[in-house]
Every structure is written in structure tokens, then in C-alpha cells.
Amino acid sequence: MRTSSNNNDPWWRGGRIHVPGFDLLTLFCLLLIIIHSVVELSGGVGSQEVLYTRALGLSTEGMKSGKVWQLLSYSLLHGNWFHLLTNVFMLWIMGGRLLHIIGQKKLALMMLFSCLGGGVLFIFFDFLSGVSRPLVGASGIAFGLFILMAMLGPCAKVRPFPITAKNMAYGVLIASLTFCLMNPNLGLPMLQSAGLWLQNMHMSEIFRIAHACHLGGGLVGIYMSTKVMGRLMTIEQLRRTRIN
Numbered sequence: 001m002r003t004s005s006n007n008n009d010p011w012w013r014g015g016r017i018h019v020p021g022f023d024l025l026t027l028f029c030l031l032l033i034i035i036h037s038v039v040e041l042s043g044g045v046g047s048q049e050v051l052y053t054r055a056l057g058l059s060t061e062g063m064k065s066g067k068v069w070q071l072l073s074y075s076l077l078h079g080n081w082f083h084l085l086t087n088v089f090m091l092w093i094m095g096g097r098l099l100h101i102i103g104q105k106k107l108a109l110m111m112l113f114s115c116l117g118g119g120v121l122f123i124f125f126d127f128l129s130g131v132s133r134p135l136v137g138a139s140g141i142a143f144g145l146f147i148l149m150a151m152l153g154p155c156a157k158v159r160p161f162p163i164t165a166k167n168m169a170y171g172v173l174i175a176s177l178t179f180c181l182m183n184p185n186l187g188l189p190m191l192q193s194a195g196l197w198l199q200n201m202h203m204s205e206i207f208r209i210a211h212a213c214h215l216g217g218g219l220v221g222i223y224m225s226t227k228v229m230g231r232l233m234t235i236e237q238l239r240r241t242r243i244n
């Protein structure tokens with residue numbers, strides 16, 4: 001029977017850096033690097049507009065025209081090296097730990113569903129805003145793994161902050177949802193004003209981030225945390241069970 005952590009150790013301690021091998025995580029990260037390298041050698045992202053906006057990048061127009069594969073293929077492309085390496089770093093750190101905890105098959109399902117969840121929620125918010133834009137990047141998967149890792153050790157401390165992993169996960173998701181709703185194109189009272197204020201403060205770049213994709217992947221992480229290993233039992237619940 002498993003119990004949730006109730007000590008002061010940070011949630012990331014106790015794991016090990018994943019060693020490259022013939023496994024899902026290594027192959028996926030290697031695939032991402034190879035694809036982006038080919039794009040750069042072929043003239044860069046700017047010369048691959050068809051690939052990014054019509055073929056593999058996710059967009060509302062693509063969904064309307066029946067290109068359902070875009071719900072998965074968008075994760076294979078990245079806008080630049082920083083975008084790619086940031087996602088690969090998160091995938092490697094979180095995915096490496098999860099690989100040793102839940103195994104390769106469950107990790108594969110988690111990556112698949114978080115990719116789908118991120119894509120679906122992105123399309124949903126893009127449809128509501130009436131502004132279509134292509135989505136690329138594996139950040140939906142990365143956020144899904146990040147949230148799942150936090151939820152599997154909900155009571156662990158996240159140093160140097162006085163916060164538990166569970167509260168950190170909820171805080172990240174609430175922030176992502178808030179930025180989604182603050183999009184001025186949605187026209188929501190008060191939230192629209194806050195979004196316009198950010199734009200007037202020359203912070204409009206914040207709305208170029210795919211917050212909806214992060215939110216979708218993260219929600220899948222919360223859902224999967226109750227499925228991949230079962231519901232966590234606290235120390236207090238375990239004590240009551242032993243007494244009874």
C-alpha cells in the first residue's frame with residue numbers, strides 16, 4: 001500500500017537523472033532534436049510555412065478541414081532552439097523520473113493523452129477567441145508530466161518555497177487558466193481589461209504563449225495521477241486503517 005510523502009524533503013529529491021538508452025523518452029527527445037535540426041538546415045522555420053501552418057502545426061482551420069493528425073503532430077515541431085531545448089529539458093527531467101516510477105507503457109499513455117489534451121484545449125480557446133494561429137511544441141506533454149510528477153508526491157515540499165507539490169501544481173494550472181481567460185479577444189468583463197492593460201504595458205508577448213495547451217496537458221496530468229498508480233493514501237488515513 002502506497003502512502004504520500006509527509007516529510008520535508010523536496011519533491012524532486014530522491015530521483016536520478018535518466019540515462020539515455022533504447023527507451024521511449026530517449027527516442028522521443030532524439031526525434032524532436034533531429035526534426036528541428038533538419039528544419040534549421042533546410043532554411044529555418046521561416047522557410048517551412050506550409051509544414052508549420054498547414055501540415056503538422058495545429059490550427060482551427062486544420063481541424064475544420066479534417067487534419068485530425070495535427071492533434072499529435074504539433075508536438076514534433078518547435079519555433080526555435082530555445083523553445084525546443086526548454087521542452088526537452090522538462091521532458092527529460094520529469095519523464096526520466098516517471099519512467100522509473102510508472103514504467104514505459106504508462107509513460108507512453110501519459111505523453112499521448114497530455115498531447116491530445118493540450119491540443120484540444122488550445123483549439124477550444126482559439127475557437128472562442130475567433131483568432132486562429134498555429135500551435136507547435138511539446139510543452140503540453142512537458143506540463144502534463146510536470147503536473148503528474150507533482151501530484152504523485154502531493155505533500156512533499158518544493159524548496160526553496162514554503163509550498164507543497166500539490167499546491168504548486170494547482171497554482172500553475174490556475175495561472176494558466178487565468179492567462180487564457182485574460183485574452184482580450186475573448187471579451188470577458190474585467191479579465192479583458194486586465195489583458196488590455198498587459199498589452200498597454202508592452203507585455204502582449206505573454207498571450208503568444210500557448211497557455212491553453214499547458215492547461216490541457218496539466219489537467220490530463222491530474223486525471224492520470226489517480227489512474228496510473230491509484231489514489232494516494234495519507235499517513236493519517238493509513239493510521240486509521242491500522243487502528244480499525
